[in-house]
Amino acid sequence: MDVLFLSPGYPSEMPEFVRGLAEVGARVYGVGPESPGALAHTAKRHLAAYLQVPNLWDEQDTISRIIRWLGGRTMDRVETCAEYSVVLAARLREALGLPGLSVEAAICFRDKEKMKQKLDDAGLRTPRHQRATSVEEIRAAADRIGYPLIVKPISGAGSANTFRCDDLAELDRAIAGTAKVAEVSVEEFIEGEEFTFDTLTSNGKILYHNIAWYRPRPLQARSHEWISPQVIALRDVNAAQLQGGVELGRRVIEALGFQSGFTHMEWYLRANGEVVFGEIGGRPPGARQVDQMNYACDFDSFREWARIVCWGALEAKIERRYNVATIFKRAQGPGRIVAIDGLERLRRDFGPAIVWENLLPVGAQRRNWLQTLISDGFLVLRHPDLQTTLRMADRVGEELRLYAR
Numbered sequence: 001m002d003v004l005f006l007s008p009g010y011p012s013e014m015p016e017f018v019r020g021l022a023e024v025g026a027r028v029y030g031v032g033p034e035s036p037g038a039l040a041h042t043a044k045r046h047l048a049a050y051l052q053v054p055n056l057w058d059e060q061d062t063i064s065r066i067i068r069w070l071g072g073r074t075m076d077r078v079e080t081c082a083e084y085s086v087v088l089a090a091r092l093r094e095a096l097g098l099p100g101l102s103v104e105a106a107i108c109f110r111d112k113e114k115m116k117q118k119l120d121d122a123g124l125r126t127p128r129h130q131r132a133t134s135v136e137e138i139r140a141a142a143d144r145i146g147y148p149l150i151v152k153p154i155s156g157a158g159s160a161n162t163f164r165c166d167d168l169a170e171l172d173r174a175i176a177g178t179a180k181v182a183e184v185s186v187e188e189f190i191e192g193e194e195f196t197f198d199t200l201t202s203n204g205k206i207l208y209h210n211i212a213w214y215r216p217r218p219l220q221a222r223s224h225e226w227i228s229p230q231v232i233a234l235r236d237v238n239a240a241q242l243q244g245g246v247e248l249g250r251r252v253i254e255a256l257g258f259q260s261g262f263t264h265m266e267w268y269l270r271a272n273g274e275v276v277f278g279e280i281g282g283r284p285p286g287a288r289q290v291d292q293m294n295y296a297c298d299f300d301s302f303r304e305w306a307r308i309v310c311w312g313a314l315e316a317k318i319e320r321r322y323n324v325a326t327i328f329k330r331a332q333g334p335g336r337i338v339a340i341d342g343l344e345r346l347r348r349d350f351g352p353a354i355v356w357e358n359l360l361p362v363g364a365q366r367r368n369w370l371q372t373l374i375s376d377g378f379l380v381l382r383h384p385d386l387q388t389t390l391r392m393a394d395r396v397g398e399e400l401r402l403y404a405r
């Protein structure tokens with residue numbers, strides 16, 4: 001089994017997918033923009049070969065370099081777990097005559113207007129929406145949709161250039177803020193709680209799903225630096241109030257014709273119980289949410305993903321034992337981390353419930369919290385009881401402090 005894997009170096013969990021592939025018996029051929037020396041140890045160890053390309057965004061150039069590199073050697077699969085190479089992977093499959101998601105289907109996982117159009121056609125509830133490529137079109141869409149509304153890139157990520165507008169003045173601000181974005185979606189703003197529906201799917205059949213709850217909603221988390229955003233992987237995915245989301249998720253995957261691998265959907269639950277589609281990626285969630293699944297069920301979802309894409313099967317026996325909370329921290333002040341407060345007490349009080357500490361150390365340069373949800377690091381903790389998990393997560397939000405200067 002020879003697998004071409006795009007972007008084994010970025011984001012930071014990609015080396016784990018490389019490991020998974022190698023562990024289920026694949027030879028992994030990596031292609032990415034990093035120099036071979038810059039790859040993480042785990043990636044280096046499990047790659048059979050690696051091709052550095054100048055720019056994964058340049059699809060034509062990358063495809064011809066890969067074909068030259070392969071020199072007639074055949075691959076069995078082309079896979080990626082990174083959002084920005086989902087379409088490139090599909091183009092390569094087409095070029096190499098391999099099975100998997102087609103280019104047309106892959107585009108519906110990237111273009112949020114095409115995505116929602118397909119779901120509308122299937123009778124699923126999406127926010128009222130419209131594509132706009134000029135200031136005039138944005139204004140016309142706003143008139144039609146009404147306030148409050150959202151203006152965001154057609155193929156965005158990380159809530160970048162995403163604006164909530166409650167009136168005309170805010171629409172003007174959004175127009176200025178998205179001036180560099182060629183195409184935007186204008187959408188009805190959906191008030192409510194925000195969840196994920198993440199799956200491991202094999203030939204269109206969902207074999208495992210995870211539901212995570214964002215506290216607060218990502219757009220709020222990205223708008224206020226003082227917030228310590230939480231993502232909570234829920235133990236009880238059978239809770240009654242989540243079933244509308246599960247049903248929506250199943251129908252979305254069917255409507256978009258997803259085949260094999262990870263999917264990551266976001267959906268909104270309104271106070272009146274209505275469930276509304278947000279977006280879906282044909283790849284796993286980021287910000288170490290795949291690790292949350294592992295901590296929730298004590299299995300290796302990186303490896304099970306690999307087993308599915310290579311062999312079509314999932315072997316692990318999955319028991320949902322824990323709720324898992326990831327709490328992302330942002331230091332106070334610019335520059336380098338100079339102190340971390342409150343960690344000792346949390347460790348004492350929570351003991352083994354803290355399963356992963358991944359904070360920047362004292363002396364490290366702060367990360368840009370607007371560019372990465374990971375921010376200046378995170379704590380992961382788990383507990384069988386949801387209320388206890390939430391209480392612990394809130395204490396990490398309030399009591400753990402990083403200072404920078």
Ligand SMILES: Nc1ncnc2c1ncn2[C@@H]1O[C@H](COP(=O)(O)OP(=O)(O)OP(=O)(O)O)[C@@H](O)[C@H]1O
Nearest residue numbers: 127150156157158159160187188189190217218219
């Ligand atoms: N129609 C909407 N109604 C309410 N909130 C919305 C809407 N569209 C986007 N948002 C808010 O903006 C955030 C980012 O939007 P969206 O998920 O579509 O883009 P993204 O940048 O691809 O996200 P990600 O952070 O998952 O990469 C959402 O998580 C949600 O909080």
Ligand SMILES: [Mg+2]
Nearest residue numbers: 158159266279
């Ligand atoms: Mg999103």
